Amino acid sequence: MKGLRGLFRRHAELGDLRAEIRAHLDEKVEALMAAGMPRAEAEQAARRAFGSVTNVEEAGRDVWRIPRVDDLVADVGFAFRFLRRSPVFAVVAVSSLALGIGANLAVFVVINALLLRPLPVDHPGALVVFSRQYADTGRTNPLTFREYVDLGARTSSFVGLLAHSGGDGSLQIGATLVPNAGEHIHGARVSSNFFEVLGVGMAAGRGFLPVDDSSADAERSVVLSYDFWQRRFGGDAAVVGQPVIVFRDVPFTVVGVAARGFHGIEADERTDAWWPVSTVKIIFADRLDGWNVTVMGRLKPGVPLAQARADAQVAHASIVTEEAAANPNWNAARRQRFLTQRFEIAAGRTGIAEALRAGFTQPLYALMASVAAVLLIACANVGALLLARTTARRRELAVRLALGSGRARIIQQLVTENALLIVLATLGGVALVPLVLRTILSYAPAAAATALDTAPDFRTLAFVVAMALPMAVVVALLPAIRSTRALEGALGAGTRGSGGMPSRSRVHQWLLGSQVALVLALLVVAGLFVRTLQNLRGLDAGFDRKTVVIVTLNSGAATTAIARRVVPALETIPGVQSATFYANLGLLGGGSTMSDCVIDGTVPASSAEVTCAMMQVGPRFFETTSTAIVAGRAFATGDEPPGAQVAIINETMAQQYFGRASPLNQLIQGKLVVGVARDTKYTSLREPAPRMMYTPVGAGWTVADVRFALHSNRTIADLTGPIKRAIADAGVTQPVTAIESLGAIADATLARERLLAELASWFGSLALVLACIGLYGTMSFAVARRTNEIGTRLALGASRARIVGGLMIEFATPVALGAVAGIAATLAVSRLLSRFLFGLDATDPSTIGAAVLVLGLAAAATAFLPARRASGTDPLIALRAE
Amino acid sequence: MRRSESRDLFPGALEIMVLRVLQREPLHGYALVQRIQQASSDLLRVEEGSLYPALQRLLKAGLLRAEWGVSSTNRRVRTYRLTRAGAKHLATEVSRFEQMLKGVTQVLALRET
Numbered sequence: 004m005k006g007l008r009g010l011f012r013r014h015a016e017l018g019d020l021r022a023e024i025r026a027h028l029d030e031k032v033e034a035l036m037a038a039g040m041p042r043a044e045a046e047q048a049a050r051r052a053f054g055s056v057t058n059v060e061e062a063g064r065d066v067w068r069i070p071r072v073d074d075l076v077a078d079v080g081f082a083f084r085f086l087r088r089s090p091v092f093a094v095v096a097v098s099s100l101a102l103g104i105g106a107n108l109a110v111f112v113v114i115n116a117l118l119l120r121p122l123p124v125d126h127p128g129a130l131v132v133f134s135r136q137y138a139d140t141g142r143t144n145p146l147t148f149r150e151y152v153d154l155g156a157r158t159s160s161f162v163g164l165l166a167h168s169g170g171d172g173s174l175q176i177g178a179t180l181v182p183n184a185g186e187h188i189h190g191a192r193v194s195s196n197f198f199e200v201l202g203v204g205m206a207a208g209r210g211f212l213p214v215d216d217s218s219a220d221a222e223r224s225v226v227l228s229y230d231f232w233q234r235r236f237g238g239d240a241a242v243v244g245q246p247v248i249v250f251r252d253v254p255f256t257v258v259g260v261a262a263r264g265f266h267g268i269e270a271d272e273r274t275d276a277w278w279p280v281s282t283v284k285i286i287f288a289d290r291l292d293g294w295n296v297t298v299m300g301r302l303k304p305g306v307p308l309a310q311a312r313a314d315a316q317v318a319h320a321s322i323v324t325e326e327a328a329a330n331p332n333w334n335a336a337r338r339q340r341f342l343t344q345r346f347e348i349a350a351g352r353t354g355i356a357e358a359l360r361a362g363f364t365q366p367l368y369a370l371m372a373s374v375a376a377v378l379l380i381a382c383a384n385v386g387a388l389l390l391a392r393t394t395a396r397r398r399e400l401a402v403r404l405a406l407g408s409g410r411a412r413i414i415q416q417l418v419t420e421n422a423l424l425i426v427l428a429t430l431g432g433v434a435l436v437p438l439v440l441r442t443i444l445s446y447a448p449a450a451a452a453t454a455l456d457t458a459p460d461f462r463t464l465a466f467v468v469a470m471a472l473p474m475a476v477v478v479a480l481l482p483a484i485r486s487t488r489a490l491e492g493a494l495g496a497g498t499r500g501s502g503g504m505p506s507r508s509r510v511h512q513w514l515l516g517s518q519v520a521l522v523l524a525l526l527v528v529a530g531l532f533v534r535t536l537q538n539l540r541g542l543d544a545g546f547d548r549k550t551v552v553i554v555t556l557n558s559g560a561a562t563t564a565i566a567r568r569v570v571p572a573l574e575t576i577p578g579v580q581s582a583t584f585y586a587n588l589g590l591l592g593g594g595s596t597m598s599d600c601v602i603d604g605t606v607p608a609s610s611a612e613v614t615c616a617m618m619q620v621g622p623r624f625f626e627t628t629s630t631a632i633v634a635g636r637a638f639a640t641g642d643e644p645p646g647a648q649v650a651i652i653n654e655t656m657a658q659q660y661f662g663r664a665s666p667l668n669q670l671i672q673g674k675l676v677v678g679v680a681r682d683t684k685y686t687s688l689r690e691p692a693p694r695m696m697y698t699p700v701g702a703g704w705t706v707a708d709v710r711f712a713l714h715s716n717r718t719i720a721d722l723t724g725p726i727k728r729a730i731a732d733a734g735v736t737q738p739v740t741a742i743e744s745l746g747a748i749a750d751a752t753l754a755r756e757r758l759l760a761e762l763a764s765w766f767g768s769l770a771l772v773l774a775c776i777g778l779y780g781t782m783s784f785a786v787a788r789r790t791n792e793i794g795t796r797l798a799l800g801a802s803r804a805r806i807v808g809g810l811m812i813e814f815a816t817p818v819a820l821g822a823v824a825g826i827a828a829t830l831a832v833s834r835l836l837s838r839f840l841f842g843l844d845a846t847d848p849s850t851i852g853a854a855v856l857v858l859g860l861a862a863a864a865t866a867f868l869p870a871r872r873a874s875g876t877d878p879l880i881a882l883r884a885e
Numbered sequence: 886m887r888r889s890e891s892r893d894l895f896p897g898a899l900e901i902m903v904l905r906v907l908q909r910e911p912l913h914g915y916a917l918v919q920r921i922q923q924a925s926s927d928l929l930r931v932e933e934g935s936l937y938p939a940l941q942r943l944l945k946a947g948l949l950r951a952e953w954g955v956s957s958t959n960r961r962v963r964t965y966r967l968t969r970a971g972a973k974h975l976a977t978e979v980s981r982f983e984q985m986l987k988g989v990t991q992v993l994a995l996r997e998t
Contacts, residue, residue: 016944019951020937023914023963027933030915030960054934062938066945 013067020063078419096385097427099773103378104432109439110370111466116455121352123264125202130351133298135344149292150322157318160311162303163200166280166296168192178246178254185738188275195279200301208243208259216281224258231275232260253285271356271451299351312348319346336613337599359451362755373766376521380770382477384777387514391784393486410487417483425474446758512817519821522774526854527829529767531840532760538842539753545683547629548746554711555741563704572733573713576725582713584621589685591748600696603670615694627714635667635678644701650674654682656694687752719744775865782866786873798878810870818862899939904975913962948974
């Protein structure tokens with residue numbers, strides 16, 4: 004700051020000084036003339052008395068000099084001019100670094116948002132999340148509301164525990180329900196102490212009153228998020244106290260607005276509104292105790308995590324024992340499964356994002372590794388180019404050294420030139436971030452893409468600094484120091500002397516080899532991911548992806564009566580062959596609960612063998628989804644409970660339960676098996692179908708997670724309008740939240756694989772292009788500096804082919820060594836990689852072979868151009884140039 | 886490289902004299918030269934140009950202030966005046982100079998024995 008002010012002041016002072024000197028001389032001349040001296044003589048005398056004007060001005064300038072800053076300003080100016088003189092080099096160097104920086108920063112921003120950024124609450128570090136795992140699935144499961152209440156009563160390590168259960172709602176203002184007027188919102192049912200435990204204040208109104216969450220008469224109140232309040236109500240304070248409806252037709256009252264910046268505890272979805280968990284009783288009078296909730300706690304100050312874990316585990320173990328004792332009718336397998344569950348508490352500072360984190364944590368780190376490799380390649384590349392360029396300037400540098408410039412001063416100037424590249428590249432990289440970020444986030448669910456907080460914070464800044472440091476060394480420092488070594492001798496040698504020939508310099512070979520190694524590793528990994536995606540897409544899902552459309556209504560729960568009204572309405576749409584509904588998810592909607600499925604009259608040996616996924620389906624389900632019935636029959640009219648008790652099982656279940664014997668007419672859980680359906684994918688294309696049992700939906704049932712399926716050859720765009728109209732015409736008030744083709748849903752379960760395959764290909768190609776540019780640049784320099792040698796050899800009768808071959812072989816050695824190192828590197832991480840692969844090995848020879856081929860061809864084509872140009876040298880011109 | 890110090894004087898002498906003169910009255914460069922030569926009864930010959938770098942140094946150190954104005958002879962001149970820091974600096978420099986002079990005088994007073 005002081006330096007800057009100094010610069011401006013100096014400028015003004017120099018002007019003043021000049022004016023002053025002129026005035027001084029004028030005055031002196033006048034004085035002398037007044038004493039009788041002629042003008043010409045007086046002017047001469049005045050100058051003599053004054054001394055050298057130039058010297059005085061320079062001395063004056065010296066007074067104001069700020070040595071470091073002045074040198075820097077001069078260097079930066081010189082660096083800019085130097086870059087402008089070679090625009091191609093400047094563009095290549097800056098853009099390759101910028102691409103690397105932009106990609107790294109964008110991936111880091113996503114990692115930061117999903118995994119590192121703490122919740123905007125009071126002391127997030129003291130928060131913990133509770134979870135349990137069952138031995139058979141290995142998945143993390145939520146706790147129940149009952150367990151939440153009991154844990155609160157039996158632990159002493161926590162200031163408080165909160166319960167949270169996220170879900171969708173449909174909000175409209177007023178106390179009476181207007182059909183189709185609701186706005187889809189993401190809500191959460193929470194315990195009344197939710198905001199107190201988190202330490203989140205209110206921007207308007209109040210939070211929930213402290214009540215017993217189990218009591219049926221807890222208040223029917225809603226707290227809005229600040230953003231939703233702004234977006235939907237324009238921040239109108241009068242909204243507090245208004246009646247609203249958030250689900251069904253139950254009137255609630257808006258009591259408050261949460262503090263600005265708080266979007267709930269889910270890192271991957273923004274909550275619009277919260278209401279008490281006790282309102283579960285409004286729909287399901289007896290289901291609150293068993294309601295799934297996420298439980299978080301706040302540690303008492305000074306209580307370490309390990310102690311709290313031990314405390315909670317003891318408490319939970321006693322809850323589990325009591326629960327098992329209270330259910331004597333459980334079979335042995337279920338009892339064992341329940342008793343062997345593992346209870347865990349983990350740090351909760353970053354909130355929850357279970358599904359997204361489970362799927363994307365490792366892929367994101369894999370991406371981070373590949374973009375880091377891209378940046379390293381860019382660095383090695385630009386470093387090599389700079390080294391070659393600076394080596395070509397050795398004569399100029401040697402002259403400056405001879406004229407009295409210190410080596411340190413020369414290095415400072417070279418470093419400034421190189422640092423300017425880094426600064427420009429960083430600016431370019433930062434500008435690229437939004438683009439790369441959008442690409443990465445397009446693979447995440449839409450809600451997550453908007454919810455993930457990608458605003459820069461101190462961690463982002465620290466990351467930028469951490470990236471700049473290795474760059475500063477490889478790009479700025481290394482070429483400057485290397486190329487100024489032993490400069491004294493450089494003056495004597497001819498301009499095209501043999502000193503510092505890139506192709507023969509060790510640093511160049513190392514830089515080239517390591518680039519090739521990284522590029523090959525990236526290409527192999529990209530190839531493996533692409534093949535994995537192809538394998539998964541080519542899988543037989545068991546249902547028809549092209550002709551099935553899935554429709555989701557806002558409220559998950561529906562009565563059979565509603566469902567039976569919607570289905571005929573959908574079937575009246577022209578071009579729709581059939582429609583049906585199903586409950587408890589499936590058809591790639593997943594569903595984590597496995598139910599008991601025991602063959603009647605048998606005693607299972609272990610719990611893992613007697614659970615299956617249950618799907619309750621409406622009429623014509625198998626026909627509509629094109630799921631083949633391979634044995635027996637599909638459901639027919641009259642199969643519905645309670646009149647009949649029938650079931651259809653899938654092939655996996657038939658095979659595992661009955662082997663070669665026919666499952667038809669066997670009894671499972673009191674249901675008669677009437678058919679066997681083909682295996683269909685359940686949670687994702689990647690996972691094999693679980694054992695599944697289908698049963699018809701009984702008349703008068705209320706079922707959870709209802710969806711509709713229809714069979715049509717028309718496109719989604721064509722169908723969307725008619726579907727919405729048909730549902731509204733059927734008198735259904737819940738809005739439609741999603742209309743998707745089953746193919747799109749299936750592809751969405753491959754988000755992780757698509758992310759890996761597409762981004763890895765992208766980064767792999769980028770790395771290849773960068774490496775080729777580097778190779779081309781290095782080789783061009785080498786060839787240019789050896790024009791003389793090549794000319795001599797041509798003059799002595801060497802054939803052009805020999806010259807080209809010789810040059811290319813010189814470069815082939817580091818390329819080949821790098822390729823070997825690259826293959827070794829992929830083999831070393833093959834076990835890590837295999838986790839992401841499907842249908843092939845990480846050591847898949849054809850993939851590695853293809854990568855080597857691509858790299859080899861690209862390298863050869865790149866190296867051929869400068870080599871051929873060199874062989875076209877006219878020997879006479881080359882020799883005369885010396 | 887510094888050409889500013891007159892070889893006839895010890896370093897810093899010109900600055901002290903400038904400060905002393907300006908303490909009496911604010912002056913512009915030309916008048917300042919005249920005044921110094923006058924005051925030293927032409928015993929000291931200051932190369933006129935060397936005054937300006939000295940003035941620049943004193944400006945930079947904040948011991949002087951300068952402003953453009955019109956002189957009594959109706960010409961545009963840059964007039965220098967002492968700042969408070971300048972006055973303080975002058976006082977310490979003068980006392981240091983006197984100490985030094987005393988020391989030098991005592992040494993020179995030694996007679997051959």
